[in-house]
Amino acid sequence: xxxxxxxxxxxxxxxxxxxxxxxxxxxxxxxxxxxxxxxxxxxxxxxxxxxxxxxxxxxxxxxxxxxxxxxxxxxxxxxxxxxxxxxxxxxxxxxxxxxxxxxxxxxxxxxxxxxxxxxxxxxxxxxxxxxxxxxxxxxxxxxxxxxxxxxxxxxxxxxxxxxxxxxxxxxxxxxxxxxxxxxxxxxxxxxxxxxxxxxxxxxxxxxxxxxxxxxxxxxxxxxxxxxxxxxxxxxxxxxxxxxxxxxxxxxxxxxxxxxxxxxxxxxxxxxxxxxxxxxxxxxxxxxxxxxxxxxxxxxxxxxxxxxxxxxxxxxxxxxxxxxxxxxxxxxxxxxxxxxxxxxxxxxxxxxxxxxxxxxxxxxxxxxxxxxxxxxxxxxxxxxxxxxxxxxxxxxxxxxxxxxxxxxxxxxxxxxxxxxxxxxxxxxxxxxxxxxxxxxxxxxxxxxxxxxxxxxxxxxxxxxxxxxxxxxxxxxx
Amino acid sequence: xxxxxxxxxxxxxxxxxxxxxxxxxxxxxxxxxxxxxxxxxxxxxxxxxxxxxxxxxxxxxxxxxxxxxxxxxxxxxxxxxxxxxxxxxxxxxxxxxxxxxxxxxxxxxxxxxxxxxxxxxxxxxxxxxxxxxxxxxxxxxxxxxxxxxxxxxxxxxxxxxxxxxxxxxxxxxxxxxxxxxxxxxxxxxxxxxxxxxxxxxxxxxxxxxxxxxxxxxxxxxxxxxxxxxxxxxxxxxxxxxxxxxxxxxxxxxxxxxxxxxxxxxxxxxxxxxxxxxxxxxxxxxxxxxxxxxxxxxxxxxxxxxxxxxxxxxxxxxxxxxxxxxxxxxxxxxxxxxxxxxxxxxxxxxxxxxxxxxxxxxxxxxxxxxxxxxxxxxxxxxxxxxxxxxxxxxxxxxxxxxxxxxxxxxxxxxxxxxxxxxxxxxxxxxxxxxxxxxxxxxxxxxxxxxxxxxxxxxxxxxxxxxxxxxxxxxxxx
Ligand SMILES: [Zn+2]
Ligand SMILES: [Zn+2]
Numbered sequence: 032x033x034x035x036x037x038x039x040x041x042x043x044x045x046x047x048x049x050x051x052x053x054x055x056x057x058x059x060x061x062x063x064x065x066x067x068x069x070x071x072x073x074x075x076x077x078x079x080x081x082x083x084x085x086x087x088x089x090x091x092x093x094x095x096x097x098x099x100x101x102x103x104x105x106x107x108x109x110x111x112x113x114x115x116x117x118x119x120x121x122x123x124x125x126x127x128x129x130x131x132x133x134x135x136x137x138x139x140x141x142x143x144x145x146x147x148x149x150x151x152x153x154x155x156x157x158x159x160x161x162x163x164x165x166x167x168x169x170x171x172x173x174x175x176x177x178x179x180x181x182x183x184x185x186x187x188x189x190x191x192x193x194x195x196x197x198x199x200x201x202x203x204x205x206x207x208x209x210x211x212x213x214x215x216x217x218x219x220x221x222x223x224x225x226x227x228x229x230x231x232x233x234x235x236x237x238x239x240x241x242x243x244x245x246x247x248x249x250x251x252x253x254x255x256x257x258x259x260x261x262x263x264x265x266x267x268x269x270x271x272x273x274x275x276x277x278x279x280x281x282x283x284x285x286x287x288x289x290x291x292x293x294x295x296x297x298x299x300x301x302x303x304x305x306x307x308x309x310x311x312x313x314x315x316x317x318x319x320x321x322x323x324x325x326x327x328x329x330x331x332x333x334x335x336x337x338x339x340x341x342x343x344x345x346x347x348x349x350x351x352x353x354x355x356x357x358x359x360x361x362x363x364x365x366x367x368x369x370x371x372x373x374x375x376x377x378x379x380x381x382x383x384x385x386x387x388x389x390x391x392x393x394x395x396x397x398x399x400x401x402x403x404x405x406x407x408x409x410x411x412x413x414x415x416x417x418x419x420x421x422x423x424x425x426x427x428x429x430x431x432x433x434x435x436x437x438x439x440x441x442x443x444x445x446x447x448x449x450x451x452x453x454x455x456x457x458x459x460x461x462x463x464x465x466x467x468x469x470x471x472x473x474x475x476x477x478x479x480x481x482x483x484x485x486x487x488x489x490x491x492x493x494x495x496x497x498x499x500x501x502x503x504x505x506x507x
Numbered sequence: 508x509x510x511x512x513x514x515x516x517x518x519x520x521x522x523x524x525x526x527x528x529x530x531x532x533x534x535x536x537x538x539x540x541x542x543x544x545x546x547x548x549x550x551x552x553x554x555x556x557x558x559x560x561x562x563x564x565x566x567x568x569x570x571x572x573x574x575x576x577x578x579x580x581x582x583x584x585x586x587x588x589x590x591x592x593x594x595x596x597x598x599x600x601x602x603x604x605x606x607x608x609x610x611x612x613x614x615x616x617x618x619x620x621x622x623x624x625x626x627x628x629x630x631x632x633x634x635x636x637x638x639x640x641x642x643x644x645x646x647x648x649x650x651x652x653x654x655x656x657x658x659x660x661x662x663x664x665x666x667x668x669x670x671x672x673x674x675x676x677x678x679x680x681x682x683x684x685x686x687x688x689x690x691x692x693x694x695x696x697x698x699x700x701x702x703x704x705x706x707x708x709x710x711x712x713x714x715x716x717x718x719x720x721x722x723x724x725x726x727x728x729x730x731x732x733x734x735x736x737x738x739x740x741x742x743x744x745x746x747x748x749x750x751x752x753x754x755x756x757x758x759x760x761x762x763x764x765x766x767x768x769x770x771x772x773x774x775x776x777x778x779x780x781x782x783x784x785x786x787x788x789x790x791x792x793x794x795x796x797x798x799x800x801x802x803x804x805x806x807x808x809x810x811x812x813x814x815x816x817x818x819x820x821x822x823x824x825x826x827x828x829x830x831x832x833x834x835x836x837x838x839x840x841x842x843x844x845x846x847x848x849x850x851x852x853x854x855x856x857x858x859x860x861x862x863x864x865x866x867x868x869x870x871x872x873x874x875x876x877x878x879x880x881x882x883x884x885x886x887x888x889x890x891x892x893x894x895x896x897x898x899x900x901x902x903x904x905x906x907x908x909x910x911x912x913x914x915x916x917x918x919x920x921x922x923x924x925x926x927x928x929x930x931x932x933x934x935x936x937x938x939x940x941x942x943x944x945x946x947x948x949x950x951x952x953x954x955x956x957x958x959x960x961x962x963x964x965x966x967x968x969x970x971x972x973x974x975x976x977x978x979x980x981x982x983x
Contacts (some may be wrong), residue, residue: 057623059573060580061610066623069568069638076569092545093552096658097535097613098643099596104536120575122598122612125658126647127593134537136574136598136612147533147542154831162545167574167643171602182601183574357632480821 035369037304042248049298053370056177063175063182063241067291069372071178074294075185079165081312081417082289083188085209088354091163091189098167099134105269111141114234115277118170120182137171140285141235141260145268146189152282154273154444155194159202163189166396179252179507187288192270192282196261199283200238203259204481206287207240209440218293219425220244220300221432222254223453223502225478230462233286237261243477243502245432246299249452251477251504254296255289295507300428302395305452307371308393310424311417318350318413319367323360323379335385336406340376343410348417368393373420374413394420394427400447443490445503449474453504457488457497464492468503477502511845513780518724523653525774529783531844532653536622539651539658543767546846547654549791550770551661555641557693557788558663558765561685567639567665570621574643575610580618583743587617594646596658612645617736617762618709620666621744628758630749632669635678636818639665654771655728657983666756668746672737675759676714677734682956683716684762686731694769695901696776696784697908698730699929699978700952706938709762713737719953721908721979722775725928727980730772731765762831771983776872776904783847784869787893794844794889795827799836799855812859812882814853824893840934844869849896850889870896870903873883877934921979925950929947929980933964933973940968944979953978 033052036044067075080217082217083093099122120136125329137143146161153162167255169183172390185204189206193199207224214220219266222242232239236258244254265282274280301308311317311395320340323332337352344350353363360377377389388409394399404412435452439445448454449472458476465476479501490497509528510522524533531547534540543551552903559569575598582588596612599605613619620638629635645659665682669675683700690696690833698718711909713732720730740746750756777784787793796816800809813828821827829839836853843851853865864885868876880888911928915921925948934940934952941952955977966973 057626060577060619060622061575064573064575066573067571072570073568075571092549094545094548095541095543095551095661097537097540098541098645099537099815101536117603119600119602120598120610123599124595124597124609126595126649130772134596143536145586146536150533169574173602185571490542 033158035304035306038247038421041434045297045302045304048297049302049306050177055294055307056128058177061182063172065177065181066370067185070315071294074293074297074309074313076315077315078217078293079187079252082213083165085165085213086163086187086189086252087147089205089209091161093164094162094166095166096140096147098137100137100140100143102133102135104146104194105135107460108235108263110263111235115139115170120169120171137166138168138170139166139286139288140166140168140188141190141264142268144283145264145270148192149268149270152270152272154414155275158194158272158282160192161189162191163187169216170390176295176507178298179292186288189287191285193285194272194274194280194282196283199259199261199285203238203257203286203287205238206285207242207257210242210257210287210289214244214254215425216240217310217312218297218300219312219428220254220296221425221429223478223480224482225480225502227256227478228460228462228465228476228501230465231476233236233258235260235263241401241478242351243504244296244435245428245435245453246296246506246507247302249435249484250300251281251453251502251506252292252296252299253477253506254293255287258285260284260286261354262468279472300352300423302371305365305396306369308424309371309373311373311421314371315349316351316370316372317348317417318351318374319363319372320342320350320378321363321367321375322352322354323377328331329361329380332383333378333380336378337397340378340388340406340409343406344413348410348413352414368396374416376413388475390416392416392420394424439491446472449503449505453477453502454489458499458501459493459495459497460499461489461490461493462494464490472503472505474503474505477504477506511780511782514723521778521780522771522775525782525845526653531770531783533772534653537658539648541629541653541657543661546769548583548792549768550773550785551924552661553789553791554693555663558689559639559641562639562663562665562799564787565681565685567637569640570638571640571642572616572623574613576613576616576619578609579677580622581611582630583618584739586739587711591615591646594648596645596647599687613642614644614646615762615764616640616642616644616664617760618741619743621740621746621760624666624668624760625744625746628668628746628748631683631751634668634670634748634758635674636668637665638667639663648983651675652771652983653968654774655768660767662764665763667761667823670742670748670756670758672759674905674956675735675737675761675890678761679716679733679763682761683718686718686733686763686765689765690718690784691901693786693788694773694776695713695897695904696730696789697901697905699954699956700958701978702938702954703954704938704941704977706941706951709734709953711736711739713739714812717954719980720772720776721904721911721929721980722772722983723907724775725911726978727929727978727982728772728775729766729982730955731763734761736760736762753784764802777933778847781841781872782845783846784900785847785849787849787897790847790849791825792846792848793824793893794850794852795839795848796821796826796828796854797831797836797839797843798828798888799853799934803859805856807816808859809854809961811906812854816854816864816882819882820889824889844872850892852889866892868892868896870900915967918967922948925981929953929978931956931976931978934977935969935971935973936975937966937969937971940966943968948981950979950981953980953982
């Protein structure tokens with residue numbers, strides 16, 4: 032195994048080291064693209080299952096729309112085209128011939144889905160319509176970083192249509208709650224729900240909502256977004272319906288996305304200097320059993336007890352026995368710690384005799400994270416410990432977020448605050464004030480939190496009256 | 508609902524009508540691409556789950572490799588480039604600038620995966636390596652047909668690496684068995700396992716295996732393929748390993764794919780003039796409950812009984828209640844028959860009183876497919892009936908395949924045979940004889956079946972001695 036740079040030395044390098052050493056991803060031979068290796072992809076599969084289940088419970092059905100979008104579609108919504116044009120990958124040759132109309136590799140699918148919805152929707156009886164797709168998208172980013180920002184990434188994009196503004200607005204907030212529930216319950220990541228400012232919102236949206244999470248270096252990561260698109264796309268693509276009075280109306284649409292960057296969030300929120308720490312609900316391997324033995328006689332007894340433990344835990348718990356003979360137990364401990372397996376079970380010859388096993392928590396290295404449990408109650412003890420790890424990881428992340436959240440009252444304090452973490456500050460709402468903070472500190476307006484303290488104050492930049500607080504932070 | 512053309516009138520039109528009316532797919536605004544609508548995509552999700560489970564049991568892990576492949580990669584394996592070059596979609600512009608090296612949208616991923624495997628594999632201890640990915644691929648086809656042949660399609664492609672020829676050959680056959688097991692057990696489709704002839708094999712393969720299924724019009728559909736790639740890709744991409752004697756060796760690789768064309772196979776193998784018939788294991792809705800009532804008093808009693816039935820069946824069985832008030836029961840019967848739901852449950856006021864329900868099988872329309880069962884035993888009765896439908900669909904398809912399989916002894920008989928279905932015939936192995944059949948009848952050499960009758964004969968075309976029989980058929 033290679034060395035992992037300590038976080039305090041170089042956080043960016045620590046992140047790259049963890050991804051490489053835990054075999055989550057590798058650089059692809061195409062600039063800005065990564066290969067999701069099996070261990071990294073398995074985390075994404077668990078994220079997918081957790082998010083997909085929630086969308087289905089919310090009445091969404093999965094479908095699949097084409098990868099290629101006619102160039103003219105992108106141009107139909109004026110903010111959309113100016114936002115996405117610089118980032119497009121364009122197919123100009125197909126089957127050896129130059130195409131009459133170039134095809135865009137989807138950067139997002141509002142346009143082509145809008146076009147199809149216009150065919151499918153005739154009357155108010157066809158509404159609401161809720162469809163989700165899991166797919167790859169491509170955005171030609173200049174600076175890339177594994178999982179966080181790559182030319183191609185994987186995501187789900189959900190697209191809905193409603194008869195009224197109110198329903199669309201309610202859906203945008205409802206799906207934001209869905210994402211929050213996933214982040215908190217499955218990823219053990221505390222998030223701030225908020226509205227994006229005009230300059231940070233999605234190109235073509237009426238209003239964008241976001242969940243923002245704090246990474247281990249105090250920076251923010253936009254972890255999912257939910258947009259009320261108003262009638263912008265329904266007017267561009269003629270998504271109309273006959274209402275109950277037989278009048279033709281433009282529909283109201285929404286879109287909602289969560290991507291593989293969440294894998295990056297999981298790494299950065301929970302990891303430590305030993306490597307990855309995975310929340311049990313997303314861990315491909317929740318429990319690793321490491322046999323400890325010397326000599327042939329011990330070997331067979333110990334391995335048999337390990338297999339017995341595995342059978343007691345499966346299939347509810349994702350468990351593996353590491354029976355490799357070319358590595359020592361100590362080497363295996365290090366490797367599985369590096370790869371973030373939440374719980375290790377050690378079984379040695381004395382444990383076999385005493386019908387017991389040692390549980391070692393990944394999130395509490397050293398003696399205080401270890402306890403010996405009887406084999407008879409192994410399953411319950413493991414389940415209880417995994418639940419405790421899941422809960423503790425969330426609490427630890429929440430405490431970290433609170434410790435690095437500040438309420439500056441002066442511009443000078445704001446500068447210091449964003450060097451450390453999140454800064455809540457009164458903001459007048461102007462793009463100029465937002466822009467000045469960005470120019471001075473590189474911190475951006477992450478969101479206007481939905482939960483406001485109430486009352487009012489003065490803009491931290493210009494001193495004008497302000498009715499809302501915004502969260503400023505350096506971001507990935 | 509629109510009209511479905513009877514199969515005997517125009518089989519191609521019947522196929523398109525079923526896809527449209529059952530809302531499986533729709534044409535996209537990009538030539539040759541389709542939109543998978545939720546009902547069609549749900550069938551694919553069930554296929555994915557059934558295939559994925561089998562691959563994981565065979566030791567495969569999922570990963571994800573980039574959509575874009577450098578143009579130079581495609582050119583490294585000489586047969587691969589000549590096979591795929593005419594079908595490529597090429598990205599030449601990224602982020603507003605012309606790319607130095609154009610990027611190919613993957614038509615298949617042997618090249619980019621081979622490149623990565625060369626980095627990951629050092630010694631014999633890294634072998635065997637088995638990875639699968641679920642993704643979209645693009646092939647610039649001239650003539651397209653929903654599900655069967657589209658510019659973009661969805662599939663799984665599994666790629667493995669072995670130390671020896673024997674292991675690679677064994678894997679190719681082992682995965683062919685995996686696909687066969689899926690086809691028979693889940694899709695209820697009988698298939699012929701065979702080897703592709705030299706002219707029909709995968710571009711770059713040493714040997715290609717296939718499962719061929721007979722559609723409802725007697726044509727063949729290649730339903731999955733499994734390739735022994737020999738050392739062609741390991742030499743092109745330097746996939747090498749140090750063996751136990753510390754000697755550098757080229758590895759042996761395989762690849763294996765099954766795509767969304769299987770959805771087309773399910774439609775064509777099982778459907779009838781009323782529409783789709785879905786095998787229960789792949790049906791998004793296995794059971795539809797239709798309430799039958801008149802007036803408010805009956806309505807509440809009947810709906811309550813329907814909900815009760817639903818609760819008895821869930822979650823093991825995928826069941827829905829069709830409580831829509833704007834449609835009559837008869838209209839609903841037609842719609843769910845058209846959409847291929849394997850089993851309908853009818854509950855009317857008398858059934859509520861007698862605590863019973865009526866089961867109606869989709870595969871046996873009319874009175875002989877109906878029976879009344881007591882509510883108390885509903886779950887068992889439904890499970891048993893779904894199993895019977897699954898088994899009967901397979902037997903019916905097998906009987907159809909046998910009835911349309913011929914053993915011509917003269918070239919004239921061969922011509923007649925391929926007009927009706929499959930023709931088993933002795934074949935000398937020459938591309939000329941294969942080519943003559945194709946030119947004369949449009950039938951192609953589907954495969955040399957693994958199960959041969961034994962003995963030998965004379966080539967049905969040239970009369971030369973032949974040691975193997977091949978299956979000739981018109982194909983999709
Ligand atoms: Zn201001
Ligand atoms: Zn011949």
